[in-house]
Amino acid sequence: MKRYLKFVIPILLILVWQVLAVLVNNEFILPSVDSVVAVLIHPTVNILGSGSLLENGMTSLVRVVLGFAIGVLVAVPLGILMGHLEIANDLFDSIIQILRPIPPIAWIPLALAWFKIGLASILFIIFIGAFFPVLLNTIDGVRRVSRTWIETAYIFGTSELQLIYKVIIPAAAPTIWTGLRVGFGIAWMSVVAAEMLPGTSSGLGYLIMYSYNYGQVQVIIAGMIVIGFIGLSIDFILREIEKRKFQWQGLER
Amino acid sequence: MQLKIEHLRKQFTTKAGEIISSLSDINLVIEDKEFVCLLGPSGCGKTTLLRIIAGLDLATSGQVMLDDLDIIRPNPRMAMIFQEYSLYPWRNVRDNIAFGLEVKGMARAERYAVAERFLDLVGLREFEKSFPYELSGGMRQRVAVARALSVDPAVLLMDEPFGALDAQTRNMLQNELLDIWEKTKKMILFVTHSVDEAVFLADRIVVLTSRPGRICEIIPIDQPRPRDRTSVEFAKVRRHVLDLISPK
Numbered sequence: 001m002k003r004y005l006k007f008v009i010p011i012l013l014i015l016v017w018q019v020l021a022v023l024v025n026n027e028f029i030l031p032s033v034d035s036v037v038a039v040l041i042h043p044t045v046n047i048l049g050s051g052s053l054l055e056n057g058m059t060s061l062v063r064v065v066l067g068f069a070i071g072v073l074v075a076v077p078l079g080i081l082m083g084h085l086e087i088a089n090d091l092f093d094s095i096i097q098i099l100r101p102i103p104p105i106a107w108i109p110l111a112l113a114w115f116k117i118g119l120a121s122i123l124f125i126i127f128i129g130a131f132f133p134v135l136l137n138t139i140d141g142v143r144r145v146s147r148t149w150i151e152t153a154y155i156f157g158t159s160e161l162q163l164i165y166k167v168i169i170p171a172a173a174p175t176i177w178t179g180l181r182v183g184f185g186i187a188w189m190s191v192v193a194a195e196m197l198p199g200t201s202s203g204l205g206y207l208i209m210y211s212y213n214y215g216q217v218q219v220i221i222a223g224m225i226v227i228g229f230i231g232l233s234i235d236f237i238l239r240e241i242e243k244r245k246f247q248w249q250g251l252e253r
Numbered sequence: 254m255q256l257k258i259e260h261l262r263k264q265f266t267t268k269a270g271e272i273i274s275s276l277s278d279i280n281l282v283i284e285d286k287e288f289v290c291l292l293g294p295s296g297c298g299k300t301t302l303l304r305i306i307a308g309l310d311l312a313t314s315g316q317v318m319l320d321d322l323d324i325i326r327p328n329p330r331m332a333m334i335f336q337e338y339s340l341y342p343w344r345n346v347r348d349n350i351a352f353g354l355e356v357k358g359m360a361r362a363e364r365y366a367v368a369e370r371f372l373d374l375v376g377l378r379e380f381e382k383s384f385p386y387e388l389s390g391g392m393r394q395r396v397a398v399a400r401a402l403s404v405d406p407a408v409l410l411m412d413e414p415f416g417a418l419d420a421q422t423r424n425m426l427q428n429e430l431l432d433i434w435e436k437t438k439k440m441i442l443f444v445t446h447s448v449d450e451a452v453f454l455a456d457r458i459v460v461l462t463s464r465p466g467r468i469c470e471i472i473p474i475d476q477p478r479p480r481d482r483t484s485v486e487f488a489k490v491r492r493h494v495l496d497l498i499s500p501k
Binding site for chain 1: 307309326327329331332333335338339341342343344352353355356357384385386404
């Protein structure tokens with residue numbers, strides 16, 4: 001019984017939605033459930049010349065993976081450095097504290113000014129979104145590596161480099177991984193937001209904004225569902241990997 | 254091989270700026286293959302002393318000499334075993350034991366062969382693929398001992414290695430450690446706050462006084478091993494040590 005409890009609210013919501021849609025009786029405000037499902041079950045159909053759900057989904061996915069990868073490649077090494085070396089932390093900490101509270105979307109005008117409309121500015125926004133959570137979790141993870149583990153390594157005469165890749169990185173990996181999950185979530189939100197900018201011509205963000213201009217509310221909702229579903233799937237995959245790879249976490253003794 | 258501690262002193266400065274003397278004028282010579290226990294009440298600086306000998310902490314003044322070498326950083330001829338939580342939880346038992354050899358650059362097949370030898374020595378061969386969290390406390394300390402031995406050090410530094418174990422496991426591991434010591438003849442410097450443990454294990458017990466820690470007496474024990482914890486001679490030494498460390 002308890003296992004099915006989590007489905008109650010979504011099903012109720014869909015029912016209420018359908019009832020409301022019938023009452024409102026206006027496709028431009030609230031389309032019916034079936035018209036949204038009709039869009040969802042034909043993911044390869046070209047929607048008003050803006051590409052299909054699948055194509056646009058793939059475009060967004062490729063962008064987010066690219067931008068996220070760049071973010072991780074910068075944030076993880078920097079985070080390890082800052083977590084491990086006090087000098088590096090002293091050097092970078094202030095600028096990071098200043099930039100961190102600025103939401104990725106607030107960077108959009110500057111991104112456009114610097115990189116013009118196109119892939120580069122979208123990647124930049126994703127980069128900003130992914131960078132801070134990954135960096136902060138990496139720093140935190142590295143700082144919390146047990147002193148005994150580090151001293152054990154010193155006892156066996158490890159070099160600084162060996163210490164980093166044989167002890168600090170594996171020890172901090174679960175926390176870094178949490179950073180990757182959070183960072184990916186924000187990167188995914190950022191890509192959709194960036195795609196809603198004027199000038200873009202592909203991606204899920206573009207698709208729902210474009211559909212708005214044509215009053216295709218069922219496509220907007222279908223697009224939103226796909227955005228949520230992709231975000232959820234990736235988080236699920238990252239969490240499964242976490243369970244398998246870091247099962248020692250919380251059991252270390 | 255000889256370990257020599259000369260006029261060693263250690264002071265800490267607290268956050269309030271107060272200077273606290275933790276070790277004061279420690280002089281000690283430990284000979285090759287000797288089993289020495291450092292005993293004292295908690296806070297007497299015995300762990301600090303061991304850490305300085307290991308090269309993990311620096312003395313405020315004085316020195317630690319391993320033969321002619323001034324110890325200011327960890328030395329490959331000395332391995333340390335911590336009280337607990339020192340195994341790497343993401344490595345299985347075999348890879349934990351092979352860690353020291355791995356960082357020395359020994360090839361995998363070779364270091365696994367060595368690891369297996371020490372797995373046999375501590376009786377954990379069938380657990381080589383297990384992870385530390387799957388082992389009991391006693392088994393984990395056996396792994397830590399095997400890991401320290403795998404690099405063939407001349408000196409074993411042990412910081413209350415059995416302190417977190419139940420009494421029965423503790424006695425078992427003490428016996429196993431003596432066996433290993435007989436077989437390998439390492440110099441062992443063993444920190445403990447258990448009088449019973451020290452009297453059972455040591456050739457000599459170095460008794461430290463509380464803050465600032467200084468050597469109060471060095472007690473040689475020449476009773477043959479295995480020692481009988483219930484014997485009169487054992488009780489006599491035990492009583493003497495207890496008198497030394499109990500507050501007057």
